[in-house]
Amino acid sequence: MKHSVPASLNTLSFINALPHGMALLDGDGAVIALNSVLEAISGRRSEAVTGLPLNLVLRTSLPRNDVLKARSHATPISLETDIISAVRKKVPVRLTFSAISGDTQEKCTLCYLEDISAIRKFDQVRGGQITPAGLIGHSPAMQELLEFLPILARTDATVLITGETGTGKDILAQGIHDASKRAGYPFIKVNCGALPENLLESELFGHVRGAFTGAHADKPGMFRLAQGGTLFLTEIGDLPLQLQVKLLTVLDDREFFPVGSSKKVKVDVRVITGTHRDLKSLIRAGQFREDLYFRLNVLKAHLPPLRERKGDVRLLAEHFLQKFAAGLHKKIRGFDRQSMDILARYRYPGNIRELRNIVEYAANICQGDEIAPDHLPEVVRNKDAGQQDAAAVGPGKESAAGTPILAPSAKPAGNTWRETEKNMIMEVLLQCKGNRGEAAERLGWGRSTLWRKMKQHNII
Amino acid sequence: MPHFPMKILLVLQGAWIAPRFDLATEALIMQTDDKGNPTGELREILLPGPSAEELCSLILKEGITHVICGGIEEGHYRYLTWKGLKVMDHIIGTSKEVVRHFLACGELDPETILR
Numbered sequence: 001m002k003h004s005v006p007a008s009l010n011t012l013s014f015i016n017a018l019p020h021g022m023a024l025l026d027g028d029g030a031v032i033a034l035n036s037v038l039e040a041i042s043g044r045r046s047e048a049v050t051g052l053p054l055n056l057v058l059r060t061s062l063p064r065n066d067v068l069k070a071r072s073h074a075t076p077i078s079l080e081t082d083i084i085s086a087v088r089k090k091v092p093v094r095l096t097f098s099a100i101s102g103d104t105q106e107k108c109t110l111c112y113l114e115d116i117s118a119i120r121k122f123d124q125v126r127g128g129q130i131t132p133a134g135l136i137g138h139s140p141a142m143q144e145l146l147e148f149l150p151i152l153a154r155t156d157a158t159v160l161i162t163g164e165t166g167t168g169k170d171i172l173a174q175g176i177h178d179a180s181k182r183a184g185y186p187f188i189k190v191n192c193g194a195l196p197e198n199l200l201e202s203e204l205f206g207h208v209r210g211a212f213t214g215a216h217a218d219k220p221g222m223f224r225l226a227q228g229g230t231l232f233l234t235e236i237g238d239l240p241l242q243l244q245v246k247l248l249t250v251l252d253d254r255e256f257f258p259v260g261s262s263k264k265v266k267v268d269v270r271v272i273t274g275t276h277r278d279l280k281s282l283i284r285a286g287q288f289r290e291d292l293y294f295r296l297n298v299l300k301a302h303l304p305p306l307r308e309r310k311g312d313v314r315l316l317a318e319h320f321l322q323k324f325a326a327g328l329h330k331k332i333r334g335f336d337r338q339s340m341d342i343l344a345r346y347r348y349p350g351n352i353r354e355l356r357n358i359v360e361y362a363a364n365i366c367q368g369d370e371i372a373p374d375h376l377p378e379v380v381r382n383k384d385a386g387q388q389d390a391a392a393v394g395p396g397k398e399s400a401a402g403t404p405i406l407a408p409s410a411k412p413a414g415n416t417w418r419e420t421e422k423n424m425i426m427e428v429l430l431q432c433k434g435n436r437g438e439a440a441e442r443l444g445w446g447r448s449t450l451w452r453k454m455k456q457h458n459i460i
Numbered sequence: 461m462p463h464f465p466m467k468i469l470l471v472l473q474g475a476w477i478a479p480r481f482d483l484a485t486e487a488l489i490m491q492t493d494d495k496g497n498p499t500g501e502l503r504e505i506l507l508p509g510p511s512a513e514e515l516c517s518l519i520l521k522e523g524i525t526h527v528i529c530g531g532i533e534e535g536h537y538r539y540l541t542w543k544g545l546k547v548m549d550h551i552i553g554t555s556k557e558v559v560r561h562f563l564a565c566g567e568l569d570p571e572t573i574l575r
Contacts, residue, residue, distance in 0.1 A: 058479075
C-alpha cells in the first residue's frame with residue numbers, strides 16, 4: 001500500500017497554512033498527512049501515523065465504516081462527532097470529507113476538522129430550551145416540531161416551512177441546514193417576493209455575459225453559489241409562474257440553463273422553501289402550480305403562531321430582554337408580574353418578531369431594574385386593541401409584524417388591519433419624505449418587505 | 461521492569477487497542493507473575509454495551525492493576541489513577557504487539573505506534 005502524497009499534489013504546504021485541523025487521506029482512507037493544527041489536537045506527529053485509519057488517530061466516536069463511507073462520497077460530506085484530544089478532553093467536532101484528485105489517477109480525500117464546542121455550549125444554555133436550530137421554546141407545539149427536526153436534517157428531501165410572518169421560518173431553515181451533512185457548505189437565502197421576475201431568474205440561475213442589456217459579466221446565480229449546501233427560497237408563494245416551471249425542472253433534474261446560456265449547469269443543492277401564504281388557495285386561484293407544490297411539500301414543517309405557544313412568551317421575552325439589556329449596558333433583572341401578565345395576554349399578530357420589538361422598546365424605555373407596564377408600548381398595554389388586531393389576522397394573512405412602536409400612531413378603531421397597515425406605511429413614508437430605506441428602518445422591516453407590502457397595498 | 465504480579469486490562473476494538481475507552485465493547489484481561497511472565501489464560505470480555513462507567517466498575521471489580529487504552533477522558537483517567545491503577549492511554553497498536561512490547565519493556569510510549 002502506498003502512503004505518500006501523489007507527486008502532482010502540492011497539498012501539504014497548503015493544509016499546513018490553514019488555521020484548522022486538516023488531514024489528507026489516501027484512497028483506502030488511511031492517513032497520508034496531518035497538518036500542524038491537527039497534530040496539536042491529536043497529539044500525534046504526522047509521519048508517525050501515516051497509513052493508519054483516521055478514527056484511530058483522531059479517537060472519534062464515528063465507526064470506521066462511517067469514515068470510509070464519508071470518504072468515498074462523490075460530493076463533500078460533513079459528519080458531526082466528537083474526539084478525545086491529546087489533553088484527554090472530549091471535543092465536539094464537525095468533520096468534512098472532500099475528495100480531491102490531481103492530474104494522475106491517484107485520489108485523495110481532504111478531511112477538515114472544525115471545533116464546534118462553542119456552538120454546542122450555546123445549544124445547552126437554558127437546559128436545552130435553545131435547540132440546535134436556535135429556536136427557543138418548550139411549549140407542546142414547539143416540542144412536536146423540534147422532535148421532527150432531526151428527521152428534517154437527516155434527509156436531502158425538499159422541505160416546505162409554513163407559518164405566519166415572524167414565527168421563525170428563516171431560523172428553522174438555517175437550523176435544518178446546520179444540523180445536516182451539508183452544514184460545512186453555504187446556506188443561501190433568496191426572497192422570491194423581493195425581486196421582479198426577470199431579475200429573480202438571473203438571481204437564482206445566473207446569466208452569461210451579454211444575456212440581456214446590462215449583463216456585462218457572467219453571474220453564477222444562487223443555485224450555483226449554494227453548491228453542496230442549501231438554498232432557502234423564502235416567500236415561495238410569490239414566485240412568478242414562469243419561474244415555477246424552471247424551479248420544478250431543476251428540482252427534478254438537478255441541472256438548468258443559466259439565462260442566455262446554451263450550456264447546462266449541474267448542481268447539488270438541497271432546497272428548502274418557506275411561505276406565510278396558503279399555497280393551496282394560490283393553486284385554486286391559478287397562481288401556483290400544483291405539481292410544484294407536491295414537489296416542494298415532500299416534508300412539511302409548520303411553525304405555530306406565538307399565541308398558540310403557551311408558556312413560550314415568558315421564555316422568549318426573557319431571552320430577548322437579556323440580549324437587549326446587555327447591548328444597552330443596562331442592569332434589568334426582568335419583568336415585573338404585571339408587565340409579564342400583559343405580555344402573556346397579548347395576541348402577537350406579528351409573532352416573535354413583534355415580541356422582540358416590544359422587548360427592545362421596553363428595554364430602551366426602562367430606566368430602572370425591572371420592566372413595568374409603563375415601559376411597554378401602548379398597543380400592548382391596551383389588551384382590547386391587541387385582541388382586535390389579532391382577530392383581523394389569520395393564517396396566510398400579513399400582520400403587524402414587529403411594529404408595536406409605531407402602532408399607537410396608526411388609526412385603529414373601525415379600520416381593518418389591512419387599511420391600518422396601509423395608513424401606517426403611508427404615514428411613515430410621508431415622515432421620511434419618500435425615503436424607503438429610512439421608512440423600512442422606522443417600521444422595523446427590511447427594504448424588501450416594505451417593497452412587497454407597498455406593492456400589496458398598491459402604493460407603488 | 462515492574463517486579464510484582466500484574467493484572468492488565470486492554471481495551472479492544474477487534475485486533476487493535478480501541479481508540480476510545482468510553483466506546484469500547486471488548487476487553488482483554490491478562491495476568492503476570494512477579495517476573496513479568498504471563499500466567500493463567502487470557503480472558504476476553506465482551507461488554508453489554510459501550511459505557512466508560514461500567515468499564516471502570518469492571519476494572520475495579522476485577523482488581524486490575526494496569527489499564528491499556530486509546531483515548532480516555534480526563535475524569536475517568538483521574539478516577540482510575542486515584543484508585544491506584546496505572547493507566548497507559550493514547551496507545552495505538554494491535555493488542556498482540558502492545559502486549560509483547562509491554563511485557564518486554566514494562567512501559568508503553570504513546571508516541572510509538574505498535575503495529
